[in-house]
Amino acid sequence: MILVNMDSLSIAELRYLAEREGIEDFDTMDQEDLLDELSDILEISDGAFNVNKDLASSSNRRYVNALSDFPGHETAERLPGVEELTDIYKETSIHLMMRDLNWAFAYWSISPLTQSKLIEEDASYLKNVFLRVTSTNDKNCKTSVYDIEVSKDDTSWNINLPDFGHTYQVALCVQNDSGMLIALAQSLAITVPQPYWTTNTAELEEDPVLFNALFSSIISRNGQYKDEIVIPELVNKLVAREGRR
């Protein structure tokens, strides 16, 4: 994927962009002014360009490839009989997707029918909508539960997964003023694995050659980890062990 590095663009290109963006006096402005104006405009637009100058300069993005970022594009015509996409579906359900070893994404909906039934029964139910996250330790099967308060208008949430080696499941719940709880829907379970090296760090400490051989494969040429979850934890554990020595 190609993002345009604004600093590399010629004055002609910048003026062309400025004209497209409706900047007055674009043809008399110098490069610096054009960059400033375009940055102001495009950073808050829906992003046909990446104009974060710092990002563009520092990352340069020459290594990323494939699709040129076209400044204007055509929108294909709708075919006959096609209706606009609805925002939400008339069903009661919740889905949980694993994003990484620390976070999952949940989205849900409560159908109008379910909502009207709840209101009919006790309108206070919809005042207290929450997500009940159940975490089960895969080794000893111990379970813990925590709730995330959401509003009845929320439809998605990022769920923290605090522990490796646990299985998580999320239920969409409501509770009325008398404390009566109803689970409207439950997600499928997702399991966060326990990477071997996070519980066997001592073995790495005793064998730096192994540590190097394994983890150098995800370290960039300028020494950055291509991982923000497991390696930092490993490094912290190794540093802590070193400190205890």
Added chain:
Amino acid sequence: MANNNVNFILHAHMPFVRHPEYKRFLEEDWLFESINESYLPLLRMFKSLKKKNIKFKLSMCFSPTLISMLVDPVLQQRYVDYLELHKKLGLKEIARCTKEQPECLDMAKRYLNLIETNLKEYETVYKRNILTGFKELHEFGYIELLASAATNAFLPAYSEYPVAINAQIIVGIQTFIKEFGCRPDGFWLPELGYYPGIEKILAKHGISYVPTSSQSVLFSEDRCDTGVYKPVKTSNGITLFPRDFQITNLVWSEEGYPASKEYREFYRDIGYDLDLDYIRPYIHEPDVRVFTGFKYWAITNNGPEKDYYNREKAMDLAKEHAKNFIFNIGSKGRQVRPNLGSDDPMFTLCFDTELFGHWWYEGIEWLEQFILSSTEELSPVTLTTPNAFLKDKRDYQVIRPALSSWSTGGFAQIWIDGSNNWIYRHTHKTVERMVELSDRYPRQESLKKRFLNQAAREVLLSMAGDWPYLLYNQSNAEFAKNQLESHIENFNVVYTNMCKNAVNTEWLVKAEARDTIFPFIDYNIFNFRDDF
């Protein structure tokens, strides 16, 4: 000389963009640029090595969407039109450069020559189907071909729907067999997106190996001392070839080889630089400036003041970088060897094909030099392919690989992000509805069958990983949103009509004409029940 095996894999992919209802459609240029600057020049380079009897081995994967576009007569004709148009521009550029900008004349001639050569080979050698060239290299044992998921869907995002994963894999394999005439052994998981359990579906379709990211092995629940330098296996026998990010990173990084100042600047293109009146016939209407491929400047620095591109200097550097790459592999091999017992290390290195030639102009020459140097007698590198490597030994350690991908962060962070996570509510629902339709209306014939088959196409197209990626990157984001919504909305036409037991024939005829992908599709794949 110690030996280091290198499993070099090129992945070629383009999202399915085909709009015959327009005279020219902007995003179709993605395909034409890639054929012109990457696929045909690569093919030429490979064939020239073959002709010189250079024994090389590498792997390639063409995504099914790209395959479908490469064999599509409408897009084939449009590529020829693209070449004809750019040929005119080349001739005009030679005249202009001779008069006004002699420093650029050699490059203008080079670009024109590229266009003319491509046009000639496209028409006469490949009869407009360049896949035949790659197929021939595959048959001669130079290139191992891998299949991939139907629409480059990021499969971990659909792990809740094995039936959709199954459909992506089946249609991907069917496309492969149709074009290459044989069954694939290897399967490219889009974005190297692996999740525990997918191996069961892969095995059912006869897949024996997949490349994966480093994290799949390093963050496994099992100890694996060989890291990414030996293949590993899943419990059901699928072999994983984990890639080495660090070596790949010598090319594919912010400071990688392609960012060197002597190389050609991608961004500076006459499509943006020259007067509108001059360039108007070669860009898009109404006056939408685009890349033309005519670029005369070296990267030089991050500023706008650029030096003229010096081809000779750039070629010398490409050779140097190829040698440096081999040196680094040798050096890394020495570092990891103590953990591998008596085995030589295996370096799996994966790249997007379009990096070479299109984006990194000198990338093809770099690759050629890398191949040539690796085939020299004392080279520390041996090029191999997964099948060639597995021929001798297949008893690798069995592990439980971790959820992983090759993108930033190593998991699914890019694909399930605040910018794009809204899409899954719709794409998941579309999958559920497709399953419902195939359950309610199995084995239909005639018009209803066509209607349901078109629905299946739209479901697969809506699952394409390109849309969330573009949304995440804020690059062509509006286009991605429109494409995604259009596929889901099209699917919904079938769903709502079939719920009334009706067929919208006007829609069907137009949708079939636009989204021609996977003509062989059978919607009953969504009715496939098995113990995944």
